[in-house]
Amino acid sequence: MASSVLARSSIQSARAFATSWTHSKQAGGSSTPSTETTPASGAAINTTESEDSKAPSGFYGGFLRSLAKVTGHYTVSQTAMRSTHNFYEICAQQLQDKRSFWIDTCGLPDNFQTWFSITHLHVWLLMVRIRAEDHGKVFQQQLVNHFFHDIEDRMRYNHKISSGRIISTYMHDFLAQFHGGVLAYDEGMCKDDPIMAAALWRNLFTSSGNPAQIAILVDYVRKELQNLDTMSSEDFLESRNLFGSKAPALRGVPGK
Numbered sequence: 001m002a003s004s005v006l007a008r009s010s011i012q013s014a015r016a017f018a019t020s021w022t023h024s025k026q027a028g029g030s031s032t033p034s035t036e037t038t039p040a041s042g043a044a045i046n047t048t049e050s051e052d053s054k055a056p057s058g059f060y061g062g063f064l065r066s067l068a069k070v071t072g073h074y075t076v077s078q079t080a081m082r083s084t085h086n087f088y089e090i091c092a093q094q095l096q097d098k099r100s101f102w103i104d105t106c107g108l109p110d111n112f113q114t115w116f117s118i119t120h121l122h123v124w125l126l127m128v129r130i131r132a133e134d135h136g137k138v139f140q141q142q143l144v145n146h147f148f149h150d151i152e153d154r155m156r157y158n159h160k161i162s163s164g165r166i167i168s169t170y171m172h173d174f175l176a177q178f179h180g181g182v183l184a185y186d187e188g189m190c191k192d193d194p195i196m197a198a199a200l201w202r203n204l205f206t207s208s209g210n211p212a213q214i215a216i217l218v219d220y221v222r223k224e225l226q227n228l229d230t231m232s233s234e235d236f237l238e239s240r241n242l243f244g245s246k247a248p249a250l251r252g253v254p255g256k
Contacts, residue, residue, distance in 0.1 A: 077142070083238075084139055084146055087126050087146075090122070091119050091122035091243075095118045102114070107210075108205070116151065116177070117181075117203060118204070120178055120181055121203075121204060123143060123147050124181065124182055125225065125243075126143060129231070148174075180203070184202060189221075189225065197214050197215070200217045201214055
């Protein structure tokens with residue numbers, strides 16, 4: 001159980017920090033410990049044509065499209081950054097949008113660790129769907145980048161942690177939890193409900209919760225995986241009705 005080892009190695013120190021926080025009602029910002037992605041040279045994903053079709057027509061429209069291509073607007077990495085920004089914003093607002101479900105029905109505590117775990121689960125759900133798209137690895141990396149930028153910004157601005165050493169320690173802890181959770185959820189997806197239940201019990205419930213609550217979450221995960229699987233690429237990349245949410249507008253750094 002590689003996921004269990006990774007998650008348990010970090011959860012004690014991260015939980016001591018996380019459970020002392022009440023969940024912030026504000027949205028966070030963005031920063032990452034991950035490596036940068038490199039766009040395929042000159043490549044563009046299959047959303048370029050749809051973006052062109054929405055641009056102004058005629059000479060002026062052609063000029064704008066040419067300028068956008070020169071400035072990198074249609075490169076894989078830039079398109080991935082735009083699409084995954086909306087993806088991440090939807091993931092990050094799931095606790096706030098469905099607070100009654102997560103806190104009352106599932107019995108999760110209202111703190112930063114819960115926000116991280118719920119956001120992590122939804123980031124993983126989108127990562128599964130992204131794997132079916134062209135340049136999926138680039139999109140996955142950008143989505144993870146948004147997640148860890150936001151974690152760092154929430155610590156700095158929402159919770160006023162200024163020590164770089166402390167932030168670095170917690171970022172490593174959350175990164176270990178992230179990798180362990182991805183392995184566990186992948187295994188649960190590919191195998192059966194008891195394996196998925198064990199993954200949720202360790203990573204979302206942090207080894208608490210009752211069987212009825214865990215069963216509700218297993219059904220939730222299976223349902224969302226099915227919904228994402230039946231979604232067209234266009235609807236998916238445009239963030240249409242992901243988890244029943246609309247993509248929010250751009251926001252700035254939290255607390256500013």
